[in-house]
Amino acid sequence: MRKRSIFSNVRLALSGLALFVAVNVHAQTSGQLRGTIMDSKGTSIPGATIQLIDANGKTVTQVSTDQKGMFVLAGLDAAGQYRIKVSMVGYVPYETAATAIKSGESNSMLIRLEEQSSALDEVVVVGYGEQKRGDLTTAVSSLPNVSDQVNRPVSNLEGMMQGNVAGVTVISSGGNPGAGPRVMIRGMGTLNGESPLYVVDGMPNYGGPINPNDIETVDILKDAAAAAIYGAQASSGVIVITTKSGKSGAPKLNADVYRGWQTASNLPSALNAEQYAQAYNTAARTDGVPLSAGHDAAQNPWGQVTRTNWMDEIFQTGTILNANVQLSGGGEKSRYSSSFGYHDSKGSLLNTDYKRFTYRLKSDFDFFDRVTVGQNFYVTHTTARGANTSDSYSGTIINAIYMNPAAPVYDQNGNFHGTVPPELAGFSGTYGDTYNPVALLLRPTVRNPSLSLNGNVFANVNIFDGLTFKSNFALSLVRSSSKRFEPRVPEIGRANLNNYLYHEESQGDRWIWDQQLNYTKSFGEHNLDVVAVYSAQKMRDEGYSVRGVGFEREDPWYQYIGNAASVPTLPGSSVSEESLTSAIARVNYNYANRYYIGASIRKDRSSRLPVENRSDVFPSISGAWKISSEPFFDKTVVNDLKLRASWGQIGNMQSIPRYAYNIPLSTGTSTPLGSDFGLVRHFSVNKQYNPNIIWERSQSFDIGVDMTVLNKLTLAADYYEKKTIGMVFTNDPDPHVGFESGPTTNIGDIMNKGVEATIRYNDTFGDWRIAAQANIGVNDNKVLHLDDYSNAFIQHGDNVRNALVPYRTAPGQRLYSYYLIPSDGIFQSQEEVAAHGVQPRARPGDLRFVDTNGDGRISDEDRVYMGSAIPRFTYGFSLNVDYKNFDLSVLTYGVSGVKIFNGYKFTAYNAGSNGYNLDSRVLNAWTPQNTNTDIPLLSRQDPNNNFGTASDWYLENGDYFRIKNVTLGYNLRNLFGKLQTRVYFSAENPFTFTSYSGIDPEVGSTGLDMANYPLPKTYTLGLNLNF
The missing domain is CATH 2.60.40.10 (Immunoglobulins)
Structure with a gap:
């Protein structure tokens, strides 16, 4: 034991x-x-x-x-x-x-x-100052997630805004690399000068494009009360941009580069050579006219063989390269930021490209305890080469439909081939006077560099507690050159043995000097902010142009105006100047962060108007009630709640041409005089003037609500009415006077009413972070009044080959309304033609037009208004999801309530149009055996005028929904020590959903489509480094 x-x-x-x-x-x-x-x-x-x-x-x-x-x-x-x-x-x-x-x-x-601040605590930049969003009494929106937007393959700020801001409509100018979209804030209010004012770091910007990577924040002043402080320049809204600044501390280096590929999609296809001949033979038999020998297989077997798909020849896989580097930092009393950007985009159409170099240096220094001085210097150099696709004669894409598919791109000697080879020149008339589309893109020599230098220096003095004085001087210098050399066109088709060079030079100089006083003080629960500004600016523009013809040689080194055989017209030149002075005051007051009131007044004096009308005053007033700051309000669910209302007026200086009020003496007129009839330049009056023109004025009323729920969900909603009073328009000349242009006058009033709303949601679930935003804008545009003197209506000049003029603006209608003859399908039998009774030359297969006025015939008197090219609804949705080291963002955009006039069909579906090849969809044209179609029968003579009638057959629904961007990123933290790395893949415009039959519903113009350059699908791989 x-x-x-x-x-x-x-x-x-x-x-x-x-x-x-x-x-x-x-x-x-x-x-x-x-x-x-x-x-x-x-x-x-x-x-x-x-x-x-x-x-x-x-x-x-x-x-x-x-x-x-x-x-x-x-x-x-x-x-x-x-x-x-x-x-x-x-x-x-x-x-x-x-x-x-x-x-x-x-x-x-x-x-x-740190406590998570409400969206209403966000600081936004307004005119000549900053405010918390919760203190705003006006309608101001901000571009969300700017740091994510810059990784998208877009070359401009406007592309970043599309789909992201309620009430801001961005219409792409098409696929030309570097083309700037059109921006409308709260609808279209005028026919002239309808573009917002851009303010960069506190000063109006009139220079070159801004590198998106330089942008820190973007705030949009949408109502008149918010924009009134910018007066005569702000009738179409203000986009306030704040660029990246340095912060005190160790230097920080950021580098971002992406490489991408661009492709066009949904392109039309033409008939092959055999189908081409059959279509025209069918059209000839329909009309009982002789068949063309060129389409006879026995006489012209060469024309029956397809050698070229012209659409494949003019499109390519484009590339895009974007690189940016920023170095920032600062000491105890200084801050700096320096950035360099490079953008190189080669378009999906051959020989189209855009390059941009940018450099920005921004710094500020503290002297003593009360003085800060700083500067912001920005230089941009761009070159661009686009393609003409909107012209129904020489547009590149439509000529790829027109061109004979039997013809190769080049002949046996390496020269561009025409519609037929020289030995078959007798058949040239069969195929029409069309261009070799590859030659259209490759043959011309185009050089158009532009240099923009912008800078401002400022001094800020803290006079005493609450009172500061700032003096800010800005200078903008823009130099642009454009040279286009068009060589001879010897090939059969649209031959032209005259070459020419067009050379244009222009420069624009502008300075702005602002003197600003700010007083901010709180007295107990009384909070006061006062701004007073005196601003002066002056602009001077100069231009020169000359056209020379008859160059003996076409080598690049010979393409200078001094080598031209002649200058048919004397060189043109112009100089114009303009000045604007403004006195501005604004007061914002709130009591206990509950009751807010703001008011501003600005007096502008512009040299664009006659002396007696040069000065005008533009006031605004606004107020808000922050209900959530009341003692009785329970913040358990609704954390912030504010109601606001505003009213204001703004002038539109940009709508008035310079010297419109004065007798316009021109030296640009030349008259052949003497025995040799030599051209003699002399003074002449070529335009009517108007000594009584006054300001075009925009007046708006806005009511809105801002709300935050559970510190996760925010809502901003507005109802607005924006009225343009005295819209400025240059009339057609009086035919009895003989001038080239009529007077510029105040002709009428326009009303825009609408509703807009933005909802945002932010939350975190463990490793997940989610941010979602949805926005919608609804706009109703109407012409209230026209002067009835010479403007009972406005007939816009946009047209298709001078044959189809689809637009008209009239009281009670929207701007750019379609004014067309209604159609009612296709006649299926001779009995239907007889029963209709008002189209005596119609046959089965022709379009049936509606006799709206009942006079027994079809004419322009039967036209009715049928919608507009301006969208009624715009909407967007974005989603950002982070999970651990992964991030995903999706952006969508859509428009509704818009119509498109598909003028492409005028020639591409029309067998009576000069013999051009046709779109392959004419294989579905009406025949007695194919009656279930909306394409009329093929006809060489078109006696019913199916294609020459401006009817709603051309009008299509332009609504679309587009997946704008999908980006997936992965973050590598603390790689090699302090290096933060992110790699990402991005797809821009990958999917579009629409019923429109054209290439792209975003046609790049005011609703008129002639097979315009489409937006490409772009796919990029990128790398972002932070150290």
Whole structure:
């Protein structure tokens, strides 16, 4: 028994020793982490979620803080590195850098979380100052997620805004690389000068394009009360841009580069050579006219063989390269930011491209305690080569339909081939006077560099507490050159043996000097902000142009105007100047952050108007009630709630041409005089003038609501009415006077009414972060009044080959309304033609037009208004999702209530049009055996005038929904030490959903489509580095 007892004790002792050794070994290879979570005031936060993340991004463990805000993470491997993620509803999530756990020790930390501010606490930039969004009494929107937008393959700010901002309509100018979209804020209010004012770092910007990567924030001033402080320049809204600035601290380097590929899609196809001949033979038999010998297989077998798909020949896979580098930092009393950008885009059409170089230097310095001086210097150099696709004669894409598919691109000598080879020139008339579309793109020499230098210097003096003075001087210099050399066109088709060079030079100089006083003070619960500004600016533009013809050689080194055989018209030149002075005042007051009122007044004096009408005053007033700041308001669910209303007036200086009020003496007129009839230049009056012209004025009323729910969901909604009073328009000349142009006058009033709303949602679920936004804008545009003197209506000049003029603007209608003859399908039998009775030359297969006025015939008197080219509805949705190191963003955009006039069909579906080849869809044209179609019968003579009638047969629904962008990124944190790396893939315009039969419903013009250059699908791979 004793031996057994001794043995048991020894075994117990050995076991205890082993356990002691094991515990010590584990204690030396593991550790624990303790911590406390507090808010910014030092109050502990119970219930916060603590996640321990290893080097592979996996969650090792998760705990919550106790009632004292404390947590403990034990048993951690000392060999590894960990990150700590802390999250709590109502606070900004926090994440530590990777940290090693000290072996055998208890590691401790203190983490302070910042309260998650409401969207109404966001600071926005307004005219000559800043305000919290919660203090705004006017309609101001901001572009969300700017840092994500710049990674998209868009070359301009406007492309970033499309689909992201309610009430802002962005219409693409098409696929030409570098082409700037058209922007309308709250509808179309005028026919002249309908573009917003851009303000960059506090000063109006009239220089070159802005590199999107330089942008920090974008705020859009939408109503008159918000924009009134910019007066005569702001009738179409204001886009306020703040560029990236440096911050005190160690230098930071950011580099971003992406490479991409661009392709066109949904392109039309032409008939092949055999189908081409058959279609025209069918059309000839329909009319009982002789068949063309060129389409006779026996006489012209060459014309029956397809050698070229012209659409494939003119399109390519384009490329895009974008690179940006920014260095920023600062010391205790200085800050700087310097950036360089390069953008190179080669379009999906041959020989179209755009290059942009940008450099920006921005800095400021503190002198003494009350003086800050700074500067912002920005230079841009661009070159662009686009393609003409909107012309129904020489448009590149439509000529790829017209051109004979039997013809090759080049002849056996490497020269461009015509419609037929020289030995078959007798058949040239069969195929029409068309261009070789590849030659259209490759033959001309185009050079159009533009250099823009912009800069401003400022001094800010803090006079005493609350009162500051700022003097800001800006200078803008723009130099542009354009040279286009058109060589001879010797090939059969549309031959032209005269070459020419057109050379144009222009320069624009502008300076702006603002003197600004700001007074901001709080007296108990009374808060006051006052701004007073005096602004002066002057502009001078010069231009020169000359056209020379008859160049003996066509080598690049010979393409200079001095080598021209003649200059048929004398060179043209112009100089114009303009000045604007303004006195501005604004007052914002609120009591206890509950009751707000704001008012501004601006007096502008512009040299564009006659002396007695040059000055005018533009006032605004606004107010708001922040209900959520009332003591009785329960913030448990609704955290912020504010109602606001505003009214204001703004002038439109841009709608008035310079010198419209003065007798326009011109030296550009030349008259052949003398025995040799030599051209003699002399003074002449070629335009009627108007000494009584006054300001075009925009007046708007807005009511809105801003709300935040559970600190996650925000809503901003507005109803507005914007009235243009005294719209300026240049009339047609009086035929009895003999002038080239009529007077510029105030002809009428326009009303835009609408509703817009934006909803945002932000939340965090463990490793997931979600941000979603939806916006919608509804706009109703109407002409209230025209002067009835010479403008009972406005006949817009947009047309198809001078044959189809689809637009008319009249009182009670929308701007750019379609004014067309209604159609009612296709006649299926001669009995239907006879029963209709008003189209005596119609046959089965022809379009049936509606005799709307009942006079027994079809004429222009039967036209009716049928919708507009301006959208009624625009909407967008964006989603941003982050999960651990991954991020995904999706942006969509759509428009509704818009019509498109598909003028492409006028020639591409028309067998009576000069013999051109046709769109392959005419294979579905009406025949007695194919009656279920909307394409009329093929006819060489078209006696019913199916194609020459401006009817709604051309009018199509232009609604569309587009997936604008999908971007997937992955973040590599702390790579090689402090290097933060992100790689991403982006798809721009990958999917479009529409019923429109053309290439792209975003046609790049005011609703008229002639097979315009389509937006490409763009796919990019990118890398972002931060150090």
